[in-house]
Amino acid sequence: MASQVLTGCQYIDVQGSGVVPKQELSSFLGSALPEWQKDDMDALLNKWGENVKYEDFVSWLFELRESREASGKKFKVAIFSCAPYDREWFDLTNQDLGCSLEFTYNSEQLNMDTVKLAEGCDAVCTFVNDFAGADIVESLSKAGVKMIALRCAGFDRVDLKAAEAHGITVARVPAYSPYAVGEHAVALMCSLNRNITRSYRNARMGNFGLNGAMIGRTLHGKRVGIIGTGLIGSITARVMKKGFECEVVAYDVFENPKIKDPEPAGLEIPYLPLDELLATCDYISLHAPLLPSTKHMINFDKLSIMKKGIMIVNTSRGGLIDTKALIHGLKTGIIAGAAMDVVENEAPFFFRNFSNSCIDDDNISVLLRMPNVILTPHLAFFTREALKTISDTSLKSMIGVRDGEGPPKQNGKLDCVCRAPKEQPKDPKKCEGAAQERKQELVQRMSFMEQLPLPVNPLKAEAFAPFENTEKPFRIAFFSATPTEVAAFEKGNEDYKGNFTFNFYKAALNIESVDMVKGAEGVCIFVHDDASAEVLKALKAQGVKIVALRCSGTNNVDIKTAKEIGLTVVRVPAYSASSTGEHAVTLATSVIRCIPQAAENTRRCNFELNGLLGFDMIGKKVGIIGAGRTGKVAARIFSMGYGCQVMVHDVVEKPDVKDPPPNGLGLPYVSLDEIFTQSDIICIFAPEKPETLKMIDAAAIKKMKKGVIVVNTSRGGLIDNQALIDGLRSGKIGGAGLDVVQGENEYFHTDWSNKPEAWQLESLRELEQSLRVGLLPCLY
Numbered sequence: 001m002a003s004q005v006l007t008g009c010q011y012i013d014v015q016g017s018g019v020v021p022k023q024e025l026s027s028f029l030g031s032a033l034p035e036w037q038k039d040d041m042d043a044l045l046n047k048w049g050e051n052v053k054y055e056d057f058v059s060w061l062f063e064l065r066e067s068r069e070a071s072g073k074k075f076k077v078a079i080f081s082c083a084p085y086d087r088e089w090f091d092l093t094n095q096d097l098g099c100s101l102e103f104t105y106n107s108e109q110l111n112m113d114t115v116k117l118a119e120g121c122d123a124v125c126t127f128v129n130d131f132a133g134a135d136i137v138e139s140l141s142k143a144g145v146k147m148i149a150l151r152c153a154g155f156d157r158v159d160l161k162a163a164e165a166h167g168i169t170v171a172r173v174p175a176y177s178p179y180a181v182g183e184h185a186v187a188l189m190c191s192l193n194r195n196i197t198r199s200y201r202n203a204r205m206g207n208f209g210l211n212g213a214m215i216g217r218t219l220h221g222k223r224v225g226i227i228g229t230g231l232i233g234s235i236t237a238r239v240m241k242k243g244f245e246c247e248v249v250a251y252d253v254f255e256n257p258k259i260k261d262p263e264p265a266g267l268e269i270p271y272l273p274l275d276e277l278l279a280t281c282d283y284i285s286l287h288a289p290l291l292p293s294t295k296h297m298i299n300f301d302k303l304s305i306m307k308k309g310i311m312i313v314n315t316s317r318g319g320l321i322d323t324k325a326l327i328h329g330l331k332t333g334i335i336a337g338a339a340m341d342v343v344e345n346e347a348p349f350f351f352r353n354f355s356n357s358c359i360d361d362d363n364i365s366v367l368l369r370m371p372n373v374i375l376t377p378h379l380a381f382f383t384r385e386a387l388k389t390i391s392d393t394s395l396k397s398m399i400g401v402r403d404g405e406g407p408p409k410q411n412g413k414l415d416c417v418c419r420a421p422k423e424q425p426k427d428p429k430k431c432e433g434a435a436q437e438r439k440q441e442l443v444q445r446m447s448f449m450e451q452l453p454l455p456v457n458p459l460k461a462e463a464f465a466p467f468e469n470t471e472k473p474f475r476i477a478f479f480s481a482t483p484t485e486v487a488a489f490e491k492g493n494e495d496y497k498g499n500f501t502f503n504f505y506k507a508a509l510n511i512e513s514v515d516m517v518k519g520a521e522g523v524c525i526f527v528h529d530d531a532s533a534e535v536l537k538a539l540k541a542q543g544v545k546i547v548a549l550r551c552s553g554t555n556n557v558d559i560k561t562a563k564e565i566g567l568t569v570v571r572v573p574a575y576s577a578s579s580t581g582e583h584a585v586t587l588a589t590s591v592i593r594c595i596p597q598a599a600e601n602t603r604r605c606n607f608e609l610n611g612l613l614g615f616d617m618i619g620k621k622v623g624i625i626g627a628g629r630t631g632k633v634a635a636r637i638f639s640m641g642y643g644c645q646v647m648v649h650d651v652v653e654k655p656d657v658k659d660p661p662p663n664g665l666g667l668p669y670v671s672l673d674e675i676f677t678q679s680d681i682i683c684i685f686a687p688e689k690p691e692t693l694k695m696i697d698a699a700a701i702k703k704m705k706k707g708v709i710v711v712n713t714s715r716g717g718l719i720d721n722q723a724l725i726d727g728l729r730s731g732k733i734g735g736a737g738l739d740v741v742q743g744e745n746e747y748f749h750t751d752w753s754n755k756p757e758a759w760q761l762e763s764l765r766e767l768e769q770s771l772r773v774g775l776l777p778c779l780y
Contacts, residue, residue: 002062005032009054019051046408074102075402077149078118080110081127081351083609085387086151093391099399109347115139123147123398128154128378129347134162141166147401149394152176152381154317156290157347171397171407171416175231177386179618182235183642184380185285185315187589188339189224189240191596192311193217193283194586197374200596207753208744210482217282219244220578220633225281227274227297228288228316229256236285237269243641244582251277252288275305283311290317300325309336315380318344323363330370337372341380350378354605368603376598377607385616473501476548477520479509479529485550508745514538522546527553528745531569533561540565555688555715573629581633584683584713587737591709592617592681618643623675624667625649625695626685626714627657634683636665649675650686676703681711688715694742698723707734716740 008028012020022045029041048057079086082105094101104121108114110130116139118124124145126132132140132148137159140148148158150172163170191197194216202208219240226237229252237259241248248267250259251274259269274297278284288294298312299322312335314321323344329335345361359365367373381390397407397416407416478489481504493500503520507513509529517523523544525531531539531547536558539547547557549571562569590596594612601607622638624631627650635657639646647670648657660666672695675682682704686692696710696719710733712719721742727733741748 002058005029005058006055008032009058013054018055019053022048022050022052025052025054025057042408044403044405046405074100075123075398076102076104076121077123077125077398078104078106078121079125080106080108080114080117080130082107083351085609085613089387089391090395093388093395097392097395097399099395101395101398101402110136112136112139115143118145119143121145123149123401125149125151125394125398126158127351128152128157129350130157131347132158132163134159137162137166137168141168147171147398149397151390151394154289156317156319169401169406169417171394171401173390173393174416176381176389176393177383177616178231178235179616180383180386180614181232181315181380182239183589183617184341184376184593184614185232185236185287185313186239186641187586187593187595188315188341188374188376189283189285189311189313190219190582190586191590191599192313192337192339192372192374193219194583196586196590197596197599198371201600202753205753207751208748209751210484215484216579216583218579219246219283219582221245221247222282223247223249223280225272225277225284226250226259226269227277227284227286228252229259230287232315233285233287234258234267236287237267239637239641241267241269241641243585243637245636246283249277249281253293275302278302278306278310280307281310282307283313285313286316286320288316288320290319295319296322296325298322298325300328303329303334306334308334310334311336312338313340314338314343315341318342318346323367327363327366327370330372337374338367339374340367341376341378343367343375346378349605350607351609353608357605359605368605374595374599375602376595377602377609377612379593379598379609379612379614382609382612383614383616387613473499474522475501475503475520476522476524477517477544478502478504478524479507479513479516480526481506509535511535511538514542517542517544520544522548524548524550525556526550527556528748529556531557531562533558536561536567537565540567546570553687553715555717578633580630580713581637581685583739584630584634584685584711584737585637587713587739588681588683588709588711589617591711591735591737617681619645620680621645621647621678623647623649623670623679623682624685625672625675625682626687627654628685630713631683631685632657632665634685635667638681639665639667644681647675647678672700673703676700677705679708680705681709683711683713684718685714686718688717693717694720694723696720696723698726701727701732704732706732708732709735709737711737712741713739716742716744 009020009025012024012028026042026045033041044061045052045057079090087105090103093099094103104117106114106117108117110124110126110132112135115136118140121143122145124140124147126148127150145168147169148163148171150158150170153172153174153176155170155172158170160170195214199214224240224246226233226248227250229237229250233250233252234256237248237250240246248269249272250269251272255271258266260266260271262268286298288297297320303325306329312321312326318340321344326335326338330338343364345364349359349361349364359368367375393416400407478485486504489502492498493502503516505513505516507516509523509525509531511530511534514535517539520542521544523539523546525547526549536547544567546568547562547570549557549569552571552573554569554571557569559569593614598612622644624635624646627635627648631648631650635646635648638644646667648667649670649672653669656664657667658664658669684696686695694717698720701723704727710719710724716738719742724733724736728736
């Protein structure tokens, strides 16, 4: 057989030089030796250069094959911390690559008590919370283990010096999915910012009320600090700057040109000293590796520097944050909230179910009870794309070690091989001196800023605009009032010297409550108030001159009747397009990454990942239905931030959407059917009109891709509830993020948790109980 292969090589070598290009040789050997997988063959060819001396290579290749056949021994691998999804992907990849590796699957973590399970194995495969200290590495070496294959990027729990001393190769997966982790960091930030997990929990109990605890922030224009600007940090930075249009700053020991260089080569994000970043940022996201120099980089000393009300996201390593300092900051209000996929000392608990037992870590127990904390069980990596990359990279590294070649290069680098990191010498002047000189100045500046009055929400200014310059008190009947609105409008009345007299009513406006208006010249209503023809005529009879909507939609007002009887109707056309557009993206990301479900599981001390698999958003197709201001915000975030393929449907095509940058977003307009048939994610921003009512019905859902995510922040009547439920049951719809729902009027903005007998809308109950639905009570 070897002579036949040599003859084939000579046929390729038309010049008789004794060498052939590597790619040509690989192609030929693939057909001549079909039992060798292409990836395996390419790995064997790597060390022979671009032009291969084929006689030497073929001789070596057949010696290798004879050696394998003579030994008759398979390469055995003990896989630790193994979940069902690990087994599924490793078995599939082992078959697809033709690796012929023999796996032993262990659900237990690797530690001194379980190291004996590796006896007789050539390699062990471990995960983030498995421990391989010097004593365990020594035991592995005595057991005959030649390799530790990490199913993750971090290697902080492996003693690399001990591994090197015992001749054990340590390999990792350096980039299993940086997008998965970066996107999860953004999803956590958005969910924390808009109180998604708290709203989800309330809705499932039948509490659709809005109170002060539900108030979120608009991300647009806020300052976001990225700590650690490797690949994952860079992805997070891009989404926040290009998508949400935040002011992004960065800190890292090593400055990344792709972060600081001017566009288009870089993101043009400035680097700041850590103390200055903490003192000026509204949000920070941690992406630094855990090293001796970074352990507890967020600590009690840093609390005195932080901007009050900061929000913290951590998807890197729990040890970056001193948990006691974090808890103190959360209790005192220095830290407004924390969203974490990792936590200090998580190893004994994460990926296991403790719902029927006690957590013996007091710090973790406290965090689980705090309402301003979101904790997901180390699932930032957990997407379909990441699991495939993890299994592919791990098995190829094992093959390389088995065949004596070592792990293969990735992108021209041997990034998958772990070596003990060299600590950079500290420059006290650079790291401490400059920061300390600014510390007192920054603390004084923040103290001064806390004394300034809070900026007035633009909503108040626009809502009061129709009533300005009145000579006498103007009486307004204010319906569907919440305590938060009462405080805001009273303060706005004082600030703007509006000369208004408000009568605030918790009740909604309808024909039964219209008598409350008596003596008022105006009414101020919200999305669920009834301003039908009958009600408007009754208002006119009471002397009302103006109906002011605290929302942009007018579907609850009979505009035609208002014109006929001379009633002025005003609305707030853009109280915050950014707020609603960002909320739509937040709903999409929280459903895709199962954040409410994961957070609820961890609150019950269940840290397993079963049922929480998501997918990477980059490159996915997103359909935007309705490209007004809100739809355009969401389209920009998806396309410019996440790198999704966005397409738009609307009755009117707008230049600022379809024109190429910088004048527009460069997005194509397509038919509604194309949105349905091609989209992985569908976001609805259309107004509710007779022609758009139930635009998402059974026929539309039938056309959709299996597993599509549907998001609605516009009006509930755009989706047929029963069709949506049927789609969720069948799996045609993979999940739904709903801020509005058909038939919500009686329920939303009211607490029904203690009145189960009052539930009349069965479809609403079924939706709020669905595991793959984020149903939130109009969190505009």
